[in-house]
Amino acid sequence: MNLEKKKTRFNFIDVVIILIILAIIGAAAYLIVTDMQTNKTSRLTGNMDFTVRISSVDEEALALFERGVIVKDSVTGAVIGEIFGVNAQKSRYYGNIAAKDDDGYVVPVSEYEDKYDVYVIIRGNAEKDLRGIHYINDTKILIGSTVYFKIPSFTSISYITDFTPMITE
Amino acid sequence: MPISEKKRSGAHFNLFDVILILVIIACITGIALHAYFTKDLTETYSETANISFVVSGVSEKTADAFCVVGASLYAQDSDRIIGTLLESSYAPLFLDLENAEGLLVKAKHPDKKEITANASFTGTWTDDGFLIGGTTLAIVGKEMKIYTENAVCTIVFTSVSK
Numbered sequence: 001m002n003l004e005k006k007k008t009r010f011n012f013i014d015v016v017i018i019l020i021i022l023a024i025i026g027a028a029a030y031l032i033v034t035d036m037q038t039n040k041t042s043r044l045t046g047n048m049d050f051t052v053r054i055s056s057v058d059e060e061a062l063a064l065f066e067r068g069v070i071v072k073d074s075v076t077g078a079v080i081g082e083i084f085g086v087n088a089q090k091s092r093y094y095g096n097i098a099a100k101d102d103d104g105y106v107v108p109v110s111e112y113e114d115k116y117d118v119y120v121i122i123r124g125n126a127e128k129d130l131r132g133i134h135y136i137n138d139t140k141i142l143i144g145s146t147v148y149f150k151i152p153s154f155t156s157i158s159y160i161t162d163f164t165p166m167i168t169e
Numbered sequence: 170m171p172i173s174e175k176k177r178s179g180a181h182f183n184l185f186d187v188i189l190i191l192v193i194i195a196c197i198t199g200i201a202l203h204a205y206f207t208k209d210l211t212e213t214y215s216e217t218a219n220i221s222f223v224v225s226g227v228s229e230k231t232a233d234a235f236c237v238v239g240a241s242l243y244a245q246d247s248d249r250i251i252g253t254l255l256e257s258s259y260a261p262l263f264l265d266l267e268n269a270e271g272l273l274v275k276a277k278h279p280d281k282k283e284i285t286a287n288a289s290f291t292g293t294w295t296d297d298g299f300l301i302g303g304t305t306l307a308i309v310g311k312e313m314k315i316y317t318e319n320a321v322c323t324i325v326f327t328s329v330s331k
Contacts, residue, residue: 098276
């Protein structure tokens with residue numbers, strides 16, 4: 001009696017087919033990833049300066065903002081650039097009782113004694129996409145964009161208030 | 170008496186065939202998903218709507234950067250062009266505050282501006298109204314975050330017309 005053993009056959013053709021299909025999966029994955037980055041594909045890279053505003057910074061913390069300090073994204077940890085310049089102005093408080101002036105009514109404004117709005121000029125390496133929009137990491141450099149600002153011993157949400165077009169390398 | 174051999178059926182199914190079939194299904198699914206998600210980026214809409222909106226409480230720098238007639242408008246959650254700025258201007262922001270007598274008055278903000286603008290948006294008209302980019306319904310009072318080449322703002326629709 002000859003009992004044919006059932007066994008799982010694994011032949012050369014199966015290997016070739018698996019390799020081909022893995023190659024197709026790899027190519028498809030690559031196309032999907034690159035398609036998602038199409039609009040962000042940089043034509044140009046280079047240094048650019050942009051200014052962020054950090055509101056209501058305690059006076060004691062102003063000393064932390066020094067030229068040359070590396071700025072990172074507090075969410076991702078990626079380097080954004082380095083501090084190129086700093087300007088601090090006393091933070092303003094806007095009252096909620098209208099004040100009369102010559103032209104009508106105005107929102108009254110006062111200044112805090114010990115809180116400052118800090119304007120930090122950051123110089124970083126940016127990319128410019130086909131639309132002319134600048135990016136540093138995944139952050140679009142647009143006035144009003146949010147930057148999660150982090151330097152040693154200090155983190156805060158900041159907003160871009162100005163930028164200068166990229167210096168091409 | 171010789172034992173007759175069972176004829177093997179043509180459909181001999183083993184583990185590797187199962188793996189191959191699953192992988193092929195995954196490939197087809199991946200290609201289909203890719204086509205589905207990239208379709209939105211390339212699809213163009215031929216219908217337009219004239220939409221007015223305001224942007225309140227921005228700095229003068231932001232207002233200057235945003236108010237560029239002819240600028241392309243992009244949806245914040247994607248990179249699609251959704252419209253073109255036709256006209257825009259900005260003025261001091263006025264807030265409703267109480268005066269010393271407790272009456273509600275319009276008070277001028279010393280620093281903030283309000284942008285008033287009009288843009289042509291692309292999308293499609295439906296029974297519920299105009300869908301910007303085929304996805305966002307333009308309703309008076311609704312907010313939408315958009316950006317141009319220079320600035321990002323939150324706009325509030327004030328009127329929608331064909």
